[in-house]
Amino acid sequence: MSPKSWLRSFHTAPDPASRPVQLVCFPHAGGSAGYFVPLSAQLSGVSEVLAVQYPGRQDRWHEPAIDDLGELAEHVVRALGPARNGGPLALFGHSMGALVAYEVARRLAPARLFVSACPAPSRGVEATEGIRDDADLIADVRRLNGTDTGLLSDPAMLELILPALRADYHAVRTYEWHPGSEPCCPVRVLTGSRDSDTPPHVVRDWKRHTTGECRFHEYEGGHFYLTEHTRRIADLLAADLAPAVR
Known part of the structure; x- marks a missing residue:
């Protein structure tokens, strides 16, 4: 893989x-780099926004998907090497992407880590435990309401997207946090007020995963609250990234 x-x-x-600050964005399970186009547009004058494209989807659909979060993190670390511009590095991950961003942060020591819609790594993601087959997987994707329902009802499209979904859900379900070095940068934890997967007791432990400052921000909405509040979140990121360039 190049x-x-x-x-x-x-x-x-x-x-x-x-x-400028390089903000690297990590998408959710089944998601693609394109999910961050609106956020990139809002931040284009502030930072260089890069979005991670996992294999097995969109223009990488012909590549085998990776079902291990640690392996995903290692690939991103290698990809970022030649992409660095000499400025500060910040990471933003949504849902599964938050765990990948965290694992990258453990390896690269960014200036900021933003984690969205995800329990703390040491707590695990309990919502995936009851998913036993494709029917359960599709039902869970529908429940989260972040994927076009038309795609989930189209057998031809399902054939294309299911391999990546299976790999991503397996990666989350089998992820095991191991004690070790933690990011020393400030961490910002973002959640949706109606996201049943991220109640306060599973996100507050993010403070255990940095030796720096940890702040929490809640927005009205469900698991994909980000779609509804792109402007507000871009403002938060821009304000928080400003000190990183000084």
Whole structure:
């Protein structure tokens, strides 16, 4: 797998000579880099936004999906090496992507880590435990309401997207947190007020996973609250990233 295949850029970045913050975004299970196009548009004047494209979807559909979060993190670390612009690095992960971003943060020491809609790594993701087959998997995707229901009702489309979904759910279900070095950067934990997968008791332990400051931010909405509050979240990220460039 070529390192270049892992990262996508959708908008013109600030002048590279200014060494802007690089914000790397990690999508949810079954998601793709394109999910972050709206956020990238909002932040294009502030940072260089890169979105991770996992194999097995969209333009990488012909590649085998990876069903191990640690392996995903290692690939992203390698891909980021030649992509660095010399400026500060920040990571933003949504749902499964938050765990991948966290594992990357343990390896790269970014300036900021933003984790969205995800229990703390040491708690595990209990919502995937009852998923035994494709029917359960599709039902869970419908429950989260982050995927076009038309795609889930189209047998031809399901044939294309199910391999990646199976791999992603397996990666989350089998993820095991191991004690070790933790990110030393500030961590921002974002959740939706109606997201049953991230009640306060499963997200507050994110404070255990940084030696820096940890803050919590709640937005009205469910698991995919981000779609409804892109502007507000972009404002939060921009304000929080500003000190990182000083």
